[in-house]
Amino acid sequence: VFLLVLTRSDISAYSYRDRSEREHFFVRKDTGSITELLYQKYYVDIKGQRMLRTIEEYKNQLAAYTADCPAVAKEASKTMYGQNSITKLIESYAACRNAPAEYTTQKRRVKGEISLVGGVAATHLSVYSNSSSIDYGRYIGPVAGVAFNFVYPRGRDAWSFCTEIFWKNSVHSRDVNTGAGVTRRGFDADYARLNLIARYTLPTQSQQVRLFVNVGFSSSFALQLQGNPISGTPQSEEMRRYEQGYLMGGGVRASKFAVEVRYERSNGMSPFPSIATPVRTWQLLLGYRFN
Numbered sequence: 335v336f337l338l339v340l341t342r343s344d345i346s347a348y349s350y351r352d353r354s355e356r357e358h359f360f361v362r363k364d365t366g367s368i369t370e371l372l373y374q375k376y377y378v379d380i381k382g383q384r385m386l387r388t389i390e391e392y393k394n395q396l397a398a399y400t401a402d403c404p405a406v407a408k409e410a411s412k413t414m415y416g417q418n419s420i421t422k423l424i425e426s427y428a429a430c431r432n433a434p435a436e437y438t439t440q441k442r443r444v445k446g447e448i449s450l451v452g453g454v455a456a457t458h459l460s461v462y463s464n465s466s467s468i469d470y471g472r473y474i475g476p477v478a479g480v481a482f483n484f485v486y487p488r489g490r491d492a493w494s495f496c497t498e499i500f501w502k503n504s505v506h507s508r509d510v511n512t513g514a515g516v517t518r519r520g521f522d523a524d525y526a527r528l529n530l531i532a533r534y535t536l537p538t539q540s541q542q543v544r545l546f547v548n549v550g551f552s553s554s555f556a557l558q559l560q561g562n563p564i565s566g567t568p569q570s571e572e573m574r575r576y577e578q579g580y581l582m583g584g585g586v587r588a589s590k591f592a593v594e595v596r597y598e599r600s601n602g603m604s605p606f607p608s609i610a611t612p613v614r615t616w617q618l619l620l621g622y623r624f625n
Contacts, residue, residue, distance in 0.1 A: 337368070341421050342436045343428040345399055349417060359392070359420055363399050371395055373415045390415070396423060403430035445491070446625075447483040449592070451498065452476070453619035459506045459521070459602065461563055462610040470506035470521075470563060477502045477617060483533070492537055496550075498529040504613075506563060521563040521573070521603065525554040529581065547584040552598055553577070559603075563611070573603040577613070585619075592621040 337348035337360060348360040348368065359371045371392035377384050396410035406427045413423050428434055455477045459470040479500030486493040507520025531550030538544050554577040562573060579600025585593050595618055602611030 340417060341424050341428075343424065344431055344433050345424050345427055347420055347424050357417075359415070359417075361395070361399060361424075369395070371415070371420070396420075400427045400430075403427055406430050443487060445485040445487065447481075447485065447494075447623055448625060449481040449483065449621045449623045450479075451481050451500070451619050451621040452478040453617055455502060455615050455617045457502075457504050457506075458614045459504075459563065460610075460612055461604070462612075464608060468508070468510060468519075468563070470508055473505050475503045475505065477619070479527070481621065483623075492535050494533045494535070496529070496531040496533055496548075498527070498531065500527040500529065501525070502527055502554075507561070519561070519563050521561040523556045523559045523603070525577070526557055527552055527554045529553075531581070535587070543586065543588045545584070545586050546592075546594075547582075548594070548596065549582045550580070552579045552581050552600060554579075554600070556603070563603075572605070574605040575603075577601060577603060579613070583617075587623075590623045592619075592623065594619045594621070 337350050340347040340349055340359075344364060346362045348362075350358045350360070352358065359373075360368050361371060362368045372389065372395065373392050374389040376387055376389075378387055379385075392415060393410050393413060396413060397407045400406040400410060400423070403426075406423065409423060409426065413419050453476075454474060456472050456474045458472045461468040461470070477500055479498055481496055481498045483494050483496040485491045486495070502525045503523070504525065505520075505522045507518060507522075509516050510519045529550055529552045531548050533546055533548050535544050535546040556573075556575040556577075559573055559575060577600045579598055581596055581598040583594050583596030585595060595616070598613075598615040598617065600613045600615075602613045604611040
């Protein structure tokens with residue numbers, strides 16, 4: 335087992351991540367043996383309810399190791415079981431002993447990533463009312479934008495939260511029989527889209543090639559909007575400019591590039607409560623990460 339050195343001084347701290355991604359912390363004072371800081375979570379049944387309990391023996395261990403600096407030992411009871419909190423306590427002990435740390439690993443912080451994203455979207459529009467339904471078929475068009483990804487610094491950078499700003503075009507038209515004859519109905523819009531996404535990247539031995547899955551919400555605003563696809567309403571009737579939906583997908587990252595397949599469903603442009611305009615979209619996206 336290889337331990338990662340977090341800080342080296344009169345008291346040194348180490349960490350180790352097991353196969354289940356659980357992080358363990360260890361300390362050694364002076365030239366003594368390396369000892370694991372004990373922390374355990376478990377569940378108990380109390381009156382039919384499952385309750386979480388914790389054993390925080392590591393706080394007593396840290397207090398004992400820093401006992402010759404009472405002010406620092408007192409802070410051990412407030413120390414969280416995490417790299418930054420444990421390292422901070424040991425650095426305070428080193429300062430109390432006037433013995434600065436020989437080495438301290440860089441603290442892990444939220445990492446920001448910026449990517450350009452582009453691809454194609456296959457958009458399918460349907461219109462449903464109490465008396466009829468119209469299928470406008472599929473439109474294939476471009477999609478492009480920028481993504482801001484914020485990586486949470488735990489679990490081998492497995493979790494991240496992404497904000498995307500996209501542009502998308504949607505064009506649908508067909509001949510509709512209104513009962514009084516056949517007329518051409520259609521819809522043409524350019525959307526600005528805001529996607530809020532939670533992403534999980536699967537842990538692998540290689541940091542260069544990694545698989546990921548997404549789930550999130552989308553919100554769109556029509557920058558330009560022409561036409562009315564809803565039969566039985568005036569052609570001049572203005573459609574709703576706001577559209578909301580959910581999305582999910584998955585892909586692979588290789589170095590600075592990413593390829594993703596994504597599915598999205600939104601509520602469309604109908605301003606009428608009794609008429610539904612669901613929009614279903616499949617997207618194939620290619621991204622390039624700058625940092």
